[in-house]
Amino acid sequence: MEYTEVEQKFRLVGPAAGLKERLTALGARPGSPSRQVDTYYNAPHRDFLDQEVVSEWLRVRVEDGTASVNFKRFHPIASPVKTHCDEYESTVADAEAVRRLLASLDFTELTVVDKTREEWHVDGIAVAFDRVAGLGEFVEFEFKGEAATVAEATARLEAFIGGLGLGPGAGLGERVRLGYPHLTLGLE
Template sequence: MEYIEVEQKFRILGPSAELKERLTALGATPGRPTRQVDTYYNAPHRDFLDNDIVSEWLRVRVEDGAASLNFKRFHPIASPVKTHCDEYESTVTDPEAVRRLLGSLDFAELTVVDKTREEWHVDGIAVAFDTVAGLGDFVEFEFKGDADTVEQATARLEAFIAALAIELGDRIRLGYPHLTLGLG
């Protein structure tokens, strides 16, 4: 399932210590917190915001001296409930050059998402604790293991989340750019 992302996001109800303790008990390994500054762009040839349900994003991310260019297309396209997305991402050596290139091609900056992320890994699952400026605290569970279908990956992700036996906050079915732009 290369180039496909399956994830679920929740608002964190309170301190994340209990969830981190549970992850540690399962053998999860935490990464060091990093700051990610994501700038989202709109395409001049196809307005991503033109539909009632936004299903595409183009992003430049800068994270601790590294950078990447990323495009996501969420499926099903017209549905408010997404199951997965196509994700194409590549590192870039000069994010300022990419920003200028996009500007020169009339791509318009939509929003910036500034967050601190601490990512843990266990059993083919990445668990990201995000503190997003202006939005609050979230936890994302992303399937990183081997699966033949989106349905298999989703089932394994949901089984993992259920096995944690931790009360999570509301499930958030929108991306951070949706939330910063007040969409949905």
């Protein structure tokens, strides 16, 4: 499933300590926290916002001295409930050159998402604890293992989340079915 992302995001409603304790018990360890500044752009030839349900994003990310460019197309396209996305991402040597390139081609900046992320890995799952400026705290579970289909990856991701036994006090709140740019732009 190269170039396909399957993830689920939840609001954190309390301390993440209970979830982190459970991940530690499963053998996961945290990576170093990093700051990610994501700038999202709109295309001049196809207005990403001109759909009832926004399903595409173009992003330039700067993270701790590195940079990448990324395009995501969420599926099903017209559905407000997405199951996965096509994701095409590549590192770039010069984020400012990419910004200028996009501006020269009449791409316009839509929003900036500034977050601090601490990522854990266990059993083919990445668990990212995000503190997003202006939005609050979230946790994302992304399937990183091998799967033949989106349905298989989703089932394994849901089994992992369900197997965490997260009861009251674990800090996990409602599931969020929108991306951070949706939230910063008020596209709920």
